[in-house]
Amino acid sequence: MSTFGIYKQTEKSRLQGGLLLGEIVKNLTSITTQNPKQRLKLMMLSAHDTTVAALQASLNVFNGIQPPYASCHIFELHKDDQGAYTVSMFYRNNTELYPLPLPGCALDCPLEDFRTLTKPSISEDRDQECQLPITANGEVIIGLAVSGCLLLVIVAVLLAVLLAVVCRQTDPTRARGYHQVINEGES
The missing domain is CATH 3.40.50.1240 (Phosphoglycerate mutase-like)
Known part of the structure; x- marks a missing residue:
């Protein structure tokens, strides 16, 4: 139903x-x-x-x-x-x-x-x-083109975020793991 x-x-x-x-x-x-x-x-x-x-x-x-x-x-x-x-x-x-x-x-x-x-x-x-207009083909093409562009933008943003995360993890200047904390007065 x-x-x-x-x-x-x-x-x-x-x-x-x-x-x-x-x-x-x-x-x-x-x-x-x-x-x-x-x-x-x-x-x-x-x-x-x-x-x-x-x-x-x-x-x-x-x-x-x-x-x-x-x-x-x-x-x-x-x-x-x-x-x-x-x-x-x-x-x-x-x-x-x-x-x-x-x-x-x-x-x-x-x-x-x-x-x-x-x-x-x-x-x-x-x-x-269905009362479909005769010019529906042009509207469909425009709709598909806009949807495709939006999808491309979303994929580009996701790739940029993924690249930023990977680069941050592989940055050699960034310290990893546990670190010894030096208190004041200790050397």
């Missing part, structure tokens, strides 16, 4: 997991139009746990539990004898493989229904929805 929260959850999931979901739907759709001899048999994408959770949130199948290490969300595209395509989803956590039907559809969801049901979760123009 700390990642996706309850406030504007649908909007956030569109802007986070919706981008990946859009690519997956696009790839599933493009496979159906490819030459059968050149058709992809398998496509694998690697992601962090937060990306898997964001994808599941955009599909409205996220259970609220952080995906464990090496978990995966699987999409299978099948073609039946009549030539119709269906999409099945599965989730493998660290113990088992669970069937994961898309809300509003059966486990073997017709591709067109899958596309229709996921369309509201896919952002068409993320920059527009």
Whole structure:
């Protein structure tokens, strides 16, 4: 909940997991139009746990539990004898493989229904929805340049302090260790 929260959850999931979901739907759709001899048999994408959770949130199948290490969300595209395509989803956590039907559809969801049901979760123009200005690239470059200069100054100051400490410790005129204290009148 700390990642996706309850406030504007649908909007956030569109802007986070919706981008990946859009690519997956696009790839599933493009496979159906490819030459059968050149058709992809398998496509694998690697992601962090937060990306898997964001994808599941955009599909409205996220259970609220952080995906464990090496978990995966699987999409299978099948073609039946009549030539119709269906999409099945599965989730493998660290113990088992669970069937994961898309809300509003059966486990073997017709591709067109899958596309229709996921369309509201896919952002068409993320920059527009996030209200990012077109000139953001120039601002990012300036921000990075200023941050880089500040980092350089901090490193230079730290090196100067380190050098001063080392020089002070190796100064031959500075006495080290215990010294005999001479009282007045003693030689």
